[in-house]
Amino acid sequence: MACAFWLSTSLDSRNSIIALTTATRNIRNVFFGQSCLAYVGELNRLGYINVLIRHFFTPATNTPLKANIVLLPGDGIGPEIIAQAQRVLETVAKSFGHQFEFNSHMIGGISIDTCGDPLPQETIDACRDSDAILLGAVGGPKWDDPSAKTRPEVGLLKIRKELGLFANLRPIRLFDELLDASPLRRDIIEGTDILFLRELTGGIYFGESGTSGSGQAESAYQSMVYSVGEVERIIRLAAKAAQGRGNRLTSVDKANVLEPSRWWRRVAARVMQEEFPDVQYDVVLVDAMAMHLINRPSDFDVVVTGNMFGDILTDEASMLPGSLGMLPSASLGSDGPGLYEPIHGSAPDIAGQEIANPLATILASAMLLRHSLGLEAEATAIESAVQRVLSDGLRTRDIARGGEAIGTESMGSAVVERLTV
Numbered sequence: 001m002a003c004a005f006w007l008s009t010s011l012d013s014r015n016s017i018i019a020l021t022t023a024t025r026n027i028r029n030v031f032f033g034q035s036c037l038a039y040v041g042e043l044n045r046l047g048y049i050n051v052l053i054r055h056f057f058t059p060a061t062n063t064p065l066k067a068n069i070v071l072l073p074g075d076g077i078g079p080e081i082i083a084q085a086q087r088v089l090e091t092v093a094k095s096f097g098h099q100f101e102f103n104s105h106m107i108g109g110i111s112i113d114t115c116g117d118p119l120p121q122e123t124i125d126a127c128r129d130s131d132a133i134l135l136g137a138v139g140g141p142k143w144d145d146p147s148a149k150t151r152p153e154v155g156l157l158k159i160r161k162e163l164g165l166f167a168n169l170r171p172i173r174l175f176d177e178l179l180d181a182s183p184l185r186r187d188i189i190e191g192t193d194i195l196f197l198r199e200l201t202g203g204i205y206f207g208e209s210g211t212s213g214s215g216q217a218e219s220a221y222q223s224m225v226y227s228v229g230e231v232e233r234i235i236r237l238a239a240k241a242a243q244g245r246g247n248r249l250t251s252v253d254k255a256n257v258l259e260p261s262r263w264w265r266r267v268a269a270r271v272m273q274e275e276f277p278d279v280q281y282d283v284v285l286v287d288a289m290a291m292h293l294i295n296r297p298s299d300f301d302v303v304v305t306g307n308m309f310g311d312i313l314t315d316e317a318s319m320l321p322g323s324l325g326m327l328p329s330a331s332l333g334s335d336g337p338g339l340y341e342p343i344h345g346s347a348p349d350i351a352g353q354e355i356a357n358p359l360a361t362i363l364a365s366a367m368l369l370r371h372s373l374g375l376e377a378e379a380t381a382i383e384s385a386v387q388r389v390l391s392d393g394l395r396t397r398d399i400a401r402g403g404e405a406i407g408t409e410s411m412g413s414a415v416v417e418r419l420t421v
């Protein structure tokens with residue numbers, strides 16, 4: 001299946017902000033009238049390649065679909081959680097009459113051990129040829145030597161860059177059933193529903209780095225660089241996402257200190273003023289944002305920020321729903337396959353014990369169906385099954401808060417059972 005995507009704004013689901021539908025899918029009732037084409041032209045002028053507003057077509061949810069899904073289990077708990085997400089996707093395929101082909105490839109530490117490279121070319125090629133990618137996690141103490149030739153994390157950064165996945169969507173969704181699993185008080189977190197858009201292929205993560213000097217003067221550096229184009233495209237996407245939900249956008253930076261942040265702020269302000277005057281827009285400094293997330297999380301709608309701030313703030317925000325083990329993410333580009341993963345890492349402290357929470361990865365597989373395959377009903381079926389598992393009182397250790405807990409595979413089975421009844 002070819003992998004051209006239509007990037008579109010979904011207007012109909014709390015969690016579904018950007019919907020990507022493969023161009024090769026059967027799309028019924030496509031309206032290719034004059035005004036539609038003019039609109040697409042306008043979006044392209046604004047920098048949205050292949051952008052189509054979703055309400056111009058009705059997704060053919062009852063049309064059988066063939067999809068090639070690449071699995072990148074990686075390290076630590078990666079293989080354990082990917083196995084459960086694969087079972088869930090297989091169940092969905094069976095119930096809805098789709099054909100999903102799964103191909104596993106290497107990334108991260110295991111790949112370094114096998115071939116000396118955290119992202120071999122064959123993995124990149126397989127990802128490019130796929131319809132969507134589901135990743136577990138990379139890294140672990142075995143590969144942590146700071147003077148090692150390469151690191152597992154290099155593989156993850158490289159696949160994001162190679163595929164142009166500049167937008168990382170991290171929805172912070174609370175399940176009512178888990179309100180008491182959060183370390184924060186119920187009255188503080190109730191009503192929280194934030195969509196983070198983390199810029200993923202620029203900033204300090206990809207700036208020039210190195211060492212210089214010698215002796216006491218020897219030093220290391222890494223630059224933070226953002227171009228106009230990089231800021232514009234993520235701000236536009238975030239603003240579109242805001243229009244599809246609460247119409248409020250917060251941009252987070254460190255403009256009181258960092259030049260690239262002042263630059264980000266200027267570009268963002270211009271885009272918002274010229275193109276999205278209807279969206280309620282504000283800016284917050286990252287240190288203050290760290291506090292607001294704990295103090296008044298329900299005040300935020302869509303939050304857009306750079307690569308490093310987004311990484312840190314979303315791990316912090318994971319404590320709102322109660323556990324890193326509950327948070328999925330989608331990394332999207334302007335075309336090509338999307339990459340879906342939990343926001344957590346390889347959790348080496350619990351790897352191999354079958355106690356990891358697979359729900360973040362299972363929820364990431366729902367995002368995959370929605371955003372890369374356009375299968376809204378199927379995605380919702382997974383999310384409802386997860387909801388039912390939680391309302392039936394089933395918990396892995398991280399969300400059990402000392403109560404009775406089930407293992408990784410049992411949690412996967414519980415979701416599968418609720419998908420099939």
Ligand code: NAD
Nearest residue numbers: 137138139140324325343344345346347349350356357398
């Ligand atoms: P981590 O996210 O792996 O773990 C942080 C804590 O959360 C640990 O106590 C862990 O047990 C717990 N946790 C994480 N996921 C869980 C789950 N599904 N169920 C239950 N508990 C869970 O972060 P870390 O320990 O700082 O990093 C470990 C390794 O993972 C590092 O090498 C890091 O680079 C890597 N990492 C990878 C990714 C990724 O692949 N996307 C993301 C973050 C960290």
Ligand code: IPM
Nearest residue numbers: 138139153156157311343345
């Ligand atoms: C994440 C991770 C990665 C990041 C690491 C493992 C490279 O923390 O996906 O959040 O910093 O982006």
Ligand code: MN
Nearest residue numbers: 311312315343
């Ligand atoms: Mn992270």
